[in-house]
Amino acid sequence: MQTSAGTTPPYQSRAAQLLHMLAAPGGETDFFSTLFLDAVPVDRWRAIAADLRTQHGAPLSLGAVRTDSPTAGQVEIRYERATVGFTLVVAPQAPNLVVGLHIVGARTADDSFDKVMAEIAALPGTTAFAIARLGNGAPALLHAHRADVQMATGSSFKLYLLAEIARAAAARERRWGDVVPLGPKSFSGRLMGWPDHAPMTLHSLATAMIAESDNSASDTLLFALGRAKVDAMMAATGHADVDKALPILTTAEAFALKMPANADLRRRYEEAAPAMRRTLLRTAAARLTADKVDVGSVAEMPTAIDSIEWFASSQDMIGLLDWLRRHGGDALPIMAVNPGIAPADAKRWRYLGYKGGSEPGVMAMNMLAQGRNGAWYAVSGSWNNSAARVEEGKFLTLMTRALNLLAE
Missing domain, CATH: 3.40.710.10 (DD-peptidase/beta-lactamase superfamily)
Structure with missing residues (x-):
């Protein structure tokens, strides 16, 4: 993996331009490929960028740039209140338009x-x-x-x-x-x-x-x-x-014991020492299999x-x-x-x-x-x-x- 000092010029250029794309609307068709804009139209992209500004303040500077290949990697943008990470993929052919961009997480500024x-x-x-x-x-x-x-x-x-x-x-x-x-x-x-x-x-x-x-x-x-x-x-x-x-x-035993229908077994299990719990699991094995579990009775709360x-x-x-x-x-x-x-x-x-x-x-x-x-x-x-x-x-x-x- 490379840092910004070793990235290829086209990738570094697009990474730097991402800062401006996030800061204000405009220029999307010169930055994103048709493939990207078919999936994320300009209006949708502008709404995403505006939402990030609402959450984290104005984008201020380009942070770390790490590449997995000449055309793909991760880019960090420093906002007023957080650093937001993106995966960025550019086309290998000039003018190296952006074909993929995903938000992968944010770190709060001045976190501790x-x-x-x-x-x-x-x-x-x-x-x-x-x-x-x-x-x-x-x-x-x-x-x-x-x-x-x-x-x-x-x-x-x-x-x-x-x-x-x-x-x-x-x-x-x-x-x-x-x-x-x-x-x-x-x-x-x-x-x-x-x-x-x-x-x-x-x-x-x-x-x-x-x-x-x-x-x-x-x-x-x-x-x-x-x-x-x-x-x-x-x-x-x-x-x-x-x-x-x-x-x-086992997972089947745990959820079978949680079922309301097995409340008697659960009470005995809760009150028992480990040796007696093992005995209970053996003697009640037929009631504690996955096919006996009513998932709906234990899956919501x-x-x-x-x-x-x-x-x-x-x-x-x-x-x-x-x-x-x-x-x-x-x-x-x-x-x-x-x-x-x-x-x-x-x-x-x-x-x-x-x-x-x-x-x-x-x-x-x-x-x-x-x-x-x-x-x-x-x-x-x-x-x-x-x-x-x-x-x-x-x-x-x-x-x-x-x-x-x-x-x-």
């Missing part, structure tokens, strides 16, 4: 970790957040808000399954290429529609589980690896309250997120991310398939691995990041609200702001 953490703390419900520098010793917390509080984290638990595959592969108990049959299926995800018992490698299941959060992949892996071994990985990575978190549930969930604190998740950094091996490229944030923001990092989780009332994001200078960091945040759905876009924006500040 204190501001981000204050906004996270002010969200309705409960929140937790932490950033740690990773090195040879224990993670060193740099910024923290209720970092030791156990939170519902949704599909973040799938990182424990990924870690167990990595451990087993390193111990030569498993290979990433080992083939297992797909199943049991769970609702949501691409693999739900695949043939029953389709042969899948551990690597392909892990990639679907992490990059797409495929529930059939995670439930297949939990049984293939063995729940006891995945539970042990939670303790091995330093989880501070395994009695609250164990056993790790938060349900039992304080008791039937996958629990971890921000510090627990940072410990898990650090374990993966040290021992993950082939797990690290899998975590980087979906960086969780806009591509232009992700490109600030040499490496960015991600896994989050969400359901009604729950949002969690966990990142393992290596800076351009080689330094490693872990970032983890969770937002729970048992009374209402959370605004996932708002939380994504806050976490992206934190990562961008860290990258600087």
Whole structure:
């Protein structure tokens, strides 16, 4: 990737002209290609540019320009109150008109970790957040808000399954290429529609589980690896309250237990110690399969997120991310398939691995990041609200702001 000093003249010229296109109407047909204007007519473009000025003030200057090729890259424009990122693509032939332009994110001017953490703390419900520098010793917390509080984290638990595959592969108990049959299926995800018992490698299941959060992949892996071994990985990575978190549930079990029709099972599960919970899952297995789940009964409002969930604190998740950094091996490229944030923001990092989780009332994001200078960091945040759905876009924006500040 190149910075503005090394970009090709036509691309740099169009990047500089973008500032003027955003500042005032006029000249669109000399800047955009016919292809672009067929998709985004001039009036629509002017409305978008005006909306950006309303949100962020006047555009003031051209910021960083990063290119992936002579004709494509990312451009930053500094406004009065924010820096806005765009992907910009120009035609390779003269006069190199713009054929693609998309907004990929905005960073608030004069932003700070204190501001981000204050906004996270002010969200309705409960929140937790932490950033740690990773090195040879224990993670060193740099910024923290209720970092030791156990939170519902949704599909973040799938990182424990990924870690167990990595451990087993390193111990030569498993290979990433080992083939297992797909199943049991769970609702949501691409693999739900695949043939029953389709042969899948551990690597392909892990990639679907992490990059797409495929529930059939995670439930297949939990049984293939063995729940006891995945539970042990939670303790091995330093989880501070395994009695609250164990056993790790399949996605089908979790949502079956949340259903009103299974209120009796849920009460017994909530009151039981981990050993008795495991027994309940075995004896009631026929009631806890995906085909028994009425998704509509648990898909709209938060349900039992304080008791039937996958629990971890921000510090627990940072410990898990650090374990993966040290021992993950082939797990690290899998975590980087979906960086969780806009591509232009992700490109600030040499490496960015991600896994989050969400359901009604729950949002969690966990990142393992290596800076351009080689330094490693872990970032983890969770937002729970048992009374209402959370605004996932708002939380994504806050976490992206934190990562961008860290990258600087």
